[in-house]
Amino acid sequence: MVHKTFLLLGKKASRKFIDKLRIFVKAGSGGLGLSKYGGVGGRGGHVFAVGSTDASLKKIKNENSDQRFVAGNGGNSSARSLQGSPGKDVFIECPIGISVKTDSQAVLGEIMKENDKVLLAKGGRGGDPSNSFIGLKGDSHNVSLDLKLIADIGLVGFPNAGKSTLLKSLSRSSPKIASYPFTTIEPRVGILEYDDHRQITMADLPGLIEGAHMNVGMGHKFLKHIERTKLLLLIVDVMGFRLNPKSPLRSSFENVLLLNKELELYKEELIDKPSVLVINKVDLPSAQLHVDALMNKLQQMEDELKSIAEEFRPKKLLQFDDVITVSAKNSLNTEHLKAKLRELLDLHSDLDGQDSNQKQLSLLKNSLTEHVGLGAV
Ligand SMILES: Nc1nc2c(ncn2[C@@H]2O[C@H](COP(=O)(O)OP(=O)(O)OP(=O)(O)O)[C@@H](O)[C@H]2O)c(=O)[nH]1
Ligand SMILES: [Mg+2]
Incomplete structure (x- = not known):
């Protein structure tokens, strides 16, 4: 320490x-x-x-x-x-x-x-x-x-979720990675390159913690860098997160809600951005059980919200375009994620001219409801 x-x-x-x-x-x-x-x-x-x-x-x-x-x-x-x-x-x-x-x-x-x-x-x-x-x-x-950084995608997650590891796996960037929180102390942009030379930029940001919107931890000094991104990539550790041995363990589901809430409290418009949820570290033993539990909760969000403590409950929920499981460390399913990110950015830029009802419809048609459990990894 x-x-x-x-x-x-x-x-x-x-x-x-x-x-x-x-x-x-x-x-x-x-x-x-x-x-x-x-x-x-x-x-x-x-x-x-x-x-x-x-x-x-x-x-x-x-x-x-x-x-x-x-x-x-x-x-x-x-x-x-x-x-x-x-x-x-x-x-x-x-x-x-x-x-x-x-x-x-x-x-x-x-x-x-x-x-x-x-x-x-x-x-x-x-x-x-x-x-x-x-x-x-x-x-x-x-x-x-x-x-305020300009990047296509902004990485949002609690400390240690594996944001920098994911950026490293998807791009040629070499961010600092370590097993303690707040390893990343400054934003940095990495470039995802595709075979046809298309490039997509991704910003790795310091980890958020509860109260970030009120400037706790690295706070909103860094939240502002998310404002200009086109898509938010929320990443959670499948095993959840504990800031220090004295803090409560937050499950991956609580992580999702807390991240949602921090974004909303900082700036409500952020919740309307296209978003993807990445469940990381699925290489860990017993990860599958946790993935299943999280997917169940996400699918029954309405019911879950009724029973969860007020402190975790956002007013408005992020509508994930996709939920993808990966092991950033072992580059498991990361190529699929990379392709999906491109597809979603293109889809949303095509939809930008449409009104929100049309947009909702088109998104539905593109139905991204596939359940990506470990079986698909
Ligand atoms: N088992 C396993 N460990 C991982 C995986 N991805 C990241 N880690 C480990 O988790 C720890 C944190 O990874 P980082 O990439 O530094 O996490 P971060 O989200 O950038 O953390 P901050 O910069 O502190 O916010 C490191 O010890 C990584 O090696 C994974 O897919 N599987
Ligand atoms: Mg980092």
């Missing part, structure tokens, strides 16, 4: 993941005009955020110790050059997935792909007849760069 704490602290100090950064931006002032000849001053330089796949908030922070970004002033108009030259613009390279907010929480814009641009501070207008030839000041204010 001591060893683990040490590890976590050591890791934190050496490479802390940053997903929010507040910076000061100042645009340039407009140059002076020349009233005698009607000359116009150059506009002040603007400050932009621009999307780059090489950028990170940590890099921005490390390379700009004072976190101030100041654009150039516009040139004055002169008899030789009546039109003053524009001030130099500043471009801040930002990671994809940034949304830019002012201190009053107004959203200035979002960066969703490479080269997307958001104007952070507008340069002042050059001196001209409208301002008595005196250039105007540029904008200056603080803005926050708030990173």
Whole structure:
């Protein structure tokens, strides 16, 4: 235990993941005009955020110790050059997935792909007849760069459920895996590659625990990264989960409900996302008994909910598109899961244009009710 704490602290100090950064931006002032000849001053330089796949908030922070970004002033108009030259613009390279907010929480814009641009501070207008030839000041204010990962699939599960092991098995990513909770302390995106070169991205997130929506454990700092995923992959350890020897054992069924509840309490819309339930570690002895018990409970959800304690009961239930058993460690049934994930992402993107009734119908037609017990593994 001591060893683990040490590890976590050591890791934190050496490479802390940053997903929010507040910076000061100042645009340039407009140059002076020349009233005698009607000359116009150059506009002040603007400050932009621009999307780059090489950028990170940590890099921005490390390379700009004072976190101030100041654009150039516009040139004055002169008899030789009546039109003053524009001030130099500043471009801040930002990671994809940034949304830019002012201190009053107004959203200035979002960066969703490479080269997307958001104007952070507008340069002042050059001196001209409208301002008595005196250039105007540029904008200056603080803005926050708030990173939310963009991935097709988000892995959601309690610590130790096997999220990182699953990502490793499905992709070429090599996340850290260990038998203690909170091994993953920063989000990371892995790529699932298919034979026809199709790529699907999957975000591995730190484990959720009860109260995550209130910032317990790693809390909602990481829940926000699920918001932009198209599909949620909930993963549970078939044997259930116990945070520490003093905590109660939560069965895999309770895990499913608690994860559902944490998502709902954080943001209700998350429950409407397409989702898949993965029951992991079916290689363990007596796993089949537990799988059967869980499947039974899921199939009789209405009755189960009536008898379960209030603390486990979500208001709205996730509608799983599929329930799949795997052993992430032994790569058992993981190829089937990989194919299914692609199929579901495609199905849902086709359905996006339809209204919710049509969507429900089409999903029903695609009937994903096959019972995938160990027999199918
Ligand atoms: N028997 C068995 N063990 C597994 C399986 N998948 C993962 N494990 C083990 O479970 C432990 C936790 O695995 P991780 O992949 O680190 O779990 P995680 O969900 O990423 O955990 P956090 O990052 O702490 O949230 C490790 O000891 C894994 O080797 C599995 O399919 N079968
Ligand atoms: Mg992990």
